[in-house]
Amino acid sequence: MKIHVGPVGAPELEEAVVAAGGELSSLREASALVWYGAGPERFGEFHHSGIEWVQLPAAGIEPWLEAGALGGDAVFTSAAGAYAETVAEHALALVLAGARQLHTDARASSWQRPEGIRTVFGATVGIIGAGGIGRSLMRLLEPFGVRVLAVNRSGRQVPGAQRTIRADDAEGVGELLGSCDHVVIAAPATASTDKLIGAAELERMQSHAWLVNIARGSLVDTDALITALAEGWIAGAALDVTDPEPLPDGHPLFGEPRALISPHSANPQHLLLPALARRVRTNVARCLAGEPLEGVVDLSAGY
Amino acid sequence: MKIHVGPVGAPELEEAVVAAGGELSSLREASALVWYGAGPERFGEFHHSGIEWVQLPAAGIEPWLEAGALGGDAVFTSAAGAYAETVAEHALALVLAGARQLHTDARASSWQRPEGIRTVFGATVGIIGAGGIGRSLMRLLEPFGVRVLAVNRSGRQVPGAQRTIRADDAEGVGELLGSCDHVVIAAPATASTDKLIGAAELERMQSHAWLVNIARGSLVDTDALITALAEGWIAGAALDVTDPEPLPDGHPLFGEPRALISPHSANPQHLLLPALARRVRTNVARCLAGEPLEGVVDLSAGY
Structure with a gap:
């Protein structure tokens, strides 16, 4: 299978093509095109009738589409879901850091085992917003049962979820929060998710539970969270996103022993290309094996 | 299936029996026995001919056996492998914390993204000592490809490993170390594994790589590691075990920005019973489904 990477070449993508068994070729001879380095405006110059994928x-x-x-x-095929993986990885890193109290270890200057170490095996994990990131996180959590x-x-x-609750079912969401060991927020920021997790929700959570936010800072009421942490309503919060963001120097969350702040580092720019390369490799391999591709665009649905 | 938990009862184990579909019963009526709370010396009083498992x-x-x-x-059936899971979980937590630079985040007092954030997706992971813990870790790493x-x-x-090297093949091990993004030590402490990772081995590692030790402190030459970290031969070390252990106050590893020390907290006492409960649940379910049990003892092999 002859595949062209362009209009701008990228060694990572070309390596992915070859690693999956594809053959790099000129645009003219190619039956597949991995588009990289330009937007849709130049696409017409490159697309030709021999291109099948x-x-x-x-x-x-x-x-x-526009x-x-x-x-x-x-x-x-789009990269839909491909960039979710690295965010899900960060979410798992934060879940495990909380369960294993690594934030406390990192700050320690003497040999003392932190209290409250837990295992994620067999735990109950709430995932608020089960889109691409949530589904990727579920795959990463699978071996933990x-x-x-x-x-x-x-x-x-x-x-794969044992139960799914509608976001606007406040009582259902409250019950869910009360039975979770870890709550991961992975929902988009919208008017209806603004301060989704406030004082009432934090009060419903178990005192050993952790809150992880890898979505947007606006989904959590920061003042309520500060109180919840200071008073031990929950065991901790690991936040990749905050409100305000960036957190100003001297903000109480920086000094909070139960908090772990990662400064919006779940999906840094330099991890985007490797993620795309993984998608390319998977899809070239699937194409060669006659298997369904990942991220096939449904033109009638518009995504 | 009638199952007795004893000679000392444990609610977690009884719940596991019931959750898997088993029925708790008196010892006399039981066809299976979950032995808990005493050593082998009292076993003869409890074992009877109706006990099949x-x-x-x-x-x-x-x-x-003795x-x-x-x-x-x-x-x-023994609990072989059951306690490995929680250690493997800790190893993954440390691998991810290193990749995501969470140790730096935990120590930060201002909003600044650490350099060198990496993804574990598609990474090369060296596992030194592929026993129960190593195999459990491989299962946890599976979704990361x-x-x-x-x-x-x-x-x-x-x-499941792409390649396996003999521990006494120094050149092979050196090559392996040179191609890993993460090196996890999970081998037993023996005379031949003493200071297995010394200056020569650390020099072979890549400068972006992390060393994770969840085995025993003696496997790593601490002085060499301190040099390697201070001079940036490797990106970091996450150590659940150290030499000496405990690390004394003021030890250079506590002040090392590239180090994350968790004080032998991979498998704390209070996680042992939950791990056994998971094994019980799995085995009761398998027994009822007619599937092979986990951890079957081979009396002729002695384990």
């Missing part, structure tokens, strides 16, 4: 570099393809770049007989309780907008059952 | 609470069963307690027609390079005594291929 196009891998796009973005997770959201609205600009491509530019009318997608169409014809080719199959298009956890019980996942999910919250999403529709209330439609999330595959 | 005995779950032992220990991972190592030498005392049981006492001649195991025999007859019953199947015996890592490449595992294993080192063991026999050089026999470790299932």
Whole structure:
């Protein structure tokens, strides 16, 4: 299978093509195109009738749809979900750091085992917002045999979750929070998710539970969280996002022994290309094996 | 299936029996025995001919063999591997903390993203000593699509590892160290593993790589490690075990920005019972489903 990477070459992507068994070629001879380094506006110059499959570099393809770049007989795949993995990894890192009290270890200057070390094996994990990041996190948690309780907008059952609650079912969400050992926020920031986790929600959580936020700072009421941590309503909070963000120097969360702040580092710029390379490698391998591709764009649905 | 938990009852174990679909019963009526709270010396009083399966609470069963307690027609299962899981979890927590630079975040008092954040997806992970802990860690790493390079005594291929090197093949081990992004030590402390990782080995590692030790402190040459960290030969070390242990106050590793010390907290006492409860639950469920049990004792092999 002859594959062209362009209009701008990227060694990582070319290596991924070759590692999966694909053959790099000129654009003219290619039957597949891994588009990289330019937006949709130049796509017309490159797309030709011999191209059967196009891998796009973005997770959201609205600009491509708006530019009318997608169409014809080719199959298009996006990077949807590919960038979620690294955020999910960060979420798992924070969950485990909390369970294992690594934030306390990191600050210690003497040999003393922190109290409250827990195992994630068999734990109950609440995932608020079960989109791409939440689903990736569930895959990473699978070997731990956890019980996942999910919250999403529709209330439609999330595959792999033991129970799924509608976000607007306040009583259901409260009950869920009360039975979780770890609560991970992975929902988009919208008007209806603003301060989704406030004092009432933090009060429902168990005193050994951790709150992990890798979504947006606005989903948590910071003042309520500061109180919850100071008074020990919950065991800790690991936050990749905050409100305000960046947290100003001297902010109480920096001095809070129960808090671990990672400064929006779940998905840094330099990890985007490796994530895309993994998607390319997977899809080239699947293409060669005749298996369904990941992230196939449904033009009628618009994503 | 009627199961007795004893000679000392434990609610966690009884709950595990019931959760898996078993029925708690008196010893006399039981066809299976979950032995808890006493050593082998009292076993003879409890074992009877109606008992078809005995779950032992220990991972190592030498005392049981020495006492001649195991025999007859019953199947015996040990807890072998069950306690490895929580150590493997701690190892993964340390690997992820290193990759995500959480030790730096925990110490920060201002909003600044640490350099060198990496992803474990697609990384190369060296596992030195691929016994129960190493294998458990491999299961936890599976969703990350890592490449595992294993080192063991026999050089026999470790299932799931891309390559397995004999521990006494110094050149092979050096090459392996040079290609890893993360090196996890999970080998037993023996005369031949003493200071297994010294200056020469640390020099072979990549400058972005992390060393994780959840085995025993004696496997790493502490002085060499201090130099390697101070001079940036490697990106960091996460140590659950140290030499000396405990680390005395004021030890250079406590002040080292590239080090994360967890004070032998991979497998604290209070996590042993939950781990045994998971084994009981799994084995009761398997027994009822007619599936092979975990940790079946091979009396002729002695473990």
